[in-house]
Amino acid sequence: MRLGDFFFLSVKYISTHKARFFVTLTAVTLLFTVLACFTCAYLSGESTFNKCIEEDFAKNGLVCTPYGLDGAQEHGLLISALSDAFGDNFVIRDTADISVTGTSVNGMDYPVPLFYYAPYGDIEETVTEGEEYDPSATGKIWLPRLNTFGQYELRVGDVLPLSLTVSGGEKYEISPRIAGFHSGSNSVFISPAYAFAEDIPVSIPEITFTPRELSFEQVGEIKVRIENIFSDIYGDNFTGALFSSDGYFEEFSGAVKTNTVIFAIAAVALAAFGFVSLANSLMMGITENSATLSLYKTLGLKNSGLLALLCFEAVTLILLSVALASLLAFALLPVSAYAGDFLWGGTLSVFGEFTVIAPLPAWLPFALAGILSVAAVLTTMIFFRKNGKKYVQAGLREGGI
Amino acid sequence: MIKAENVRKVYAGEVSFLALDNISFEIKDGEFVGICGKSGCGKSTLLNLIGGLDGITSGTIEVQGKNVGTMGDRELSDFRNRTVSFVFQAFYLDPNLTVSENVAMPLLIAGVKKKEREKKALALLERLSLKDKARNKPAKLSGGEMQRAAIARALITDPAVILADEPTGNLDVKNGREVLRLLKEINESGTTVIMVSHNPGDLENCTRIIELSDGKIIRDEVCG
Numbered sequence: 001m002r003l004g005d006f007f008f009l010s011v012k013y014i015s016t017h018k019a020r021f022f023v024t025l026t027a028v029t030l031l032f033t034v035l036a037c038f039t040c041a042y043l044s045g046e047s048t049f050n051k052c053i054e055e056d057f058a059k060n061g062l063v064c065t066p067y068g069l070d071g072a073q074e075h076g077l078l079i080s081a082l083s084d085a086f087g088d089n090f091v092i093r094d095t096a097d098i099s100v101t102g103t104s105v106n107g108m109d110y111p112v113p114l115f116y117y118a119p120y121g122d123i124e125e126t127v128t129e130g131e132e133y134d135p136s137a138t139g140k141i142w143l144p145r146l147n148t149f150g151q152y153e154l155r156v157g158d159v160l161p162l163s164l165t166v167s168g169g170e171k172y173e174i175s176p177r178i179a180g181f182h183s184g185s186n187s188v189f190i191s192p193a194y195a196f197a198e199d200i201p202v203s204i205p206e207i208t209f210t211p212r213e214l215s216f217e218q219v220g221e222i223k224v225r226i227e228n229i230f231s232d233i234y235g236d237n238f239t240g241a242l243f244s245s246d247g248y249f250e251e252f253s254g255a256v257k258t259n260t261v262i263f264a265i266a267a268v269a270l271a272a273f274g275f276v277s278l279a280n281s282l283m284m285g286i287t288e289n290s291a292t293l294s295l296y297k298t299l300g301l302k303n304s305g306l307l308a309l310l311c312f313e314a315v316t317l318i319l320l321s322v323a324l325a326s327l328l329a330f331a332l333l334p335v336s337a338y339a340g341d342f343l344w345g346g347t348l349s350v351f352g353e354f355t356v357i358a359p360l361p362a363w364l365p366f367a368l369a370g371i372l373s374v375a376a377v378l379t380t381m382i383f384f385r386k387n388g389k390k391y392v393q394a395g396l397r398e399g400g401i
Numbered sequence: 402m403i404k405a406e407n408v409r410k411v412y413a414g415e416v417s418f419l420a421l422d423n424i425s426f427e428i429k430d431g432e433f434v435g436i437c438g439k440s441g442c443g444k445s446t447l448l449n450l451i452g453g454l455d456g457i458t459s460g461t462i463e464v465q466g467k468n469v470g471t472m473g474d475r476e477l478s479d480f481r482n483r484t485v486s487f488v489f490q491a492f493y494l495d496p497n498l499t500v501s502e503n504v505a506m507p508l509l510i511a512g513v514k515k516k517e518r519e520k521k522a523l524a525l526l527e528r529l530s531l532k533d534k535a536r537n538k539p540a541k542l543s544g545g546e547m548q549r550a551a552i553a554r555a556l557i558t559d560p561a562v563i564l565a566d567e568p569t570g571n572l573d574v575k576n577g578r579e580v581l582r583l584l585k586e587i588n589e590s591g592t593t594v595i596m597v598s599h600n601p602g603d604l605e606n607c608t609r610i611i612e613l614s615d616g617k618i619i620r621d622e623v624c625g
Binding site: 001002004008009015016291292296297298300302 | 452474475480481482483496497510512
């Protein structure tokens with residue numbers, strides 16, 4: 001049979017039971033859509049994280065991160081995220097001379113500045129030079145310990161009203177924005193660019209930061225605040241978070257694991273439903289349309305030809321449902337920017353002692369659809385090989401032979 | 402030539418059923434053979450075995466020198482496509498295809514180009530006075546027209562043998578006679594026709610009648 005004629009015959013064969021075909025198509029499409037949306041939600045965390053980095057860089061030349069740079073270096077996560085955002089050859093400048101990418105970054109011409117402020121001292125305490133760093137050499141500003149801020153809900157980008165006292169007793173009111181938080185030490189990062197932009201004659205280390213006009217809503221302990229930050233960045237059901245056996249993030253691991261298990265169960269269940277739905281439909285096709293199949297057979301169509309018709313139907317169902325599910329999933333995405341991640345989503349892996357709960361790759365629903373397709377076709381083939389003769393004979397009788 | 406030797410057919414099941422019991426016969430090319438007998442005597446089973454639609458339990462059936470029982474799927478499919486054609490009581494037209502597409506279906510399966518098969522289908526439909534119905538779906542045809550379309554489909558591959566199973570069973574007398582006339586005409590052009598019927602009146606045109614009873618041949622006589 002010629003290829004074009006095969007398609008013609010296949011379409012005609014499907015049209016003999018179009019109602020069931022469309023019911024199956026709808027069911028499988030809905031299953032795939034839910035599966036795709038699951039994946040989208042799962043991936044949105046990383047997507048947002050990268051978006052945050054890109055936006056901050058574009059606005060301020062500043063990269064903010066919920067992780068400290070040392071933590072980022074240690075975890076490797078930030079490197080991965082930055083690499084996603086800026087390409088593989090980006091350079092991070094850090095005043096602590098931390099080599100992030102394996103490249104020593106001090107003195108590079110086009111750095112991506114990332115500032116990290118370690119907690120030090122208490123509120124209203126005059127900051128003195130730290131032991132680990134030489135601020136005058138690095139330009140690093142030491143921010144006092146901000147545990148008190150833990151009583152307030154702070155977010156990246158919030159203005160943090162501070163008084164800055166420099167040597168000589170001059171006092172300045174500055175309003176830097178929060179560039180990030182150090183999750184391990186519960187401290188706040190601000191960019192010195194905000195301070196320097198006001199032409200404050202900062203003479204490190206003789207400066208004092210004092211909170212003023214704090215008007216943030218009190219929400220509880222700092223631990224809660226950090227949870228909120230993660231929630232803001234990753235969404236309420238964020239994944240892709242780090243957790244360690246001894247670190248702060250451990251408290252998140254239960255939820256993350258639960259989500260992962262739920263996702264896995266849901267994915268397997270949906271795939272199973274899809275498979276059963278599809279295979280059942282195809283097998284029903286063989287039994288219900290046995291008269292049509294036997295007609296084709298009496299006219300000289302080979303068993304392989306009959307099988308090809310059934311497989312064509314299976315593959316058509318799969319391809320159509322995946323395509324429709326993709327469209328629906330995209331339509332359901334609240335933020336179009338996530339679509340890229342939906343299609344090409346990142347795959348984080350394991351970094352050192354920290355395990356990243358990897359956002360499942362975006363192609364997962366499509367891979368599942370592919371596996372489903374092959375499985376359904378194989379099942380149909382086995383079913384046809386085993387029972388085809390019986391049904392074709394039944395079809396002959398049904399046809400009045 | 403069709404040669405059957407000691408053909409047995411047993412339908413297995415909870416209670417096995419002997420449909421054909423060691424029957425043997427020969428049908429020469431160009432014969433018009435009528436197979437008759439009471440319901441359940443094995444007429445349709447015999448036709449299905451000759452056409453390779455069902456397997457033989459024991460014995461052999463040779464059609465045009467080829468043993469139908471030993472053919473593989475590919476050979477059997479070619480055999481059904483080119484050597485034999487079926488005409489069924491219930492017409493068995495695909496309701497989703499037009500009349501001309503139905504008629505051309507065996508050529509489509511054989512891989513003949515669309516233009517060529519359309520041309521041949523239309524020529525046959527014209528011969529059977531159905532050309533004006535070529536673009537219609539079978540549902541818009543009368544019973545007689547549907548059977549004529551089915552006969553056109555059976556003829557399109559120029560088969561050596563036409564196997565007709567109660568071809569007038571669903572037709573009124575007038576249309577039944579027309580179908581019988583057509584089959585006679587086809588036989589006179591050189592095609593072997595084997596027709597099953599329970600109606601003795603349908604067998605008037607046959608050159609030979611084989612009567613079955615309980616799976617055995619009880620009469621095999623040349624007519625006229």
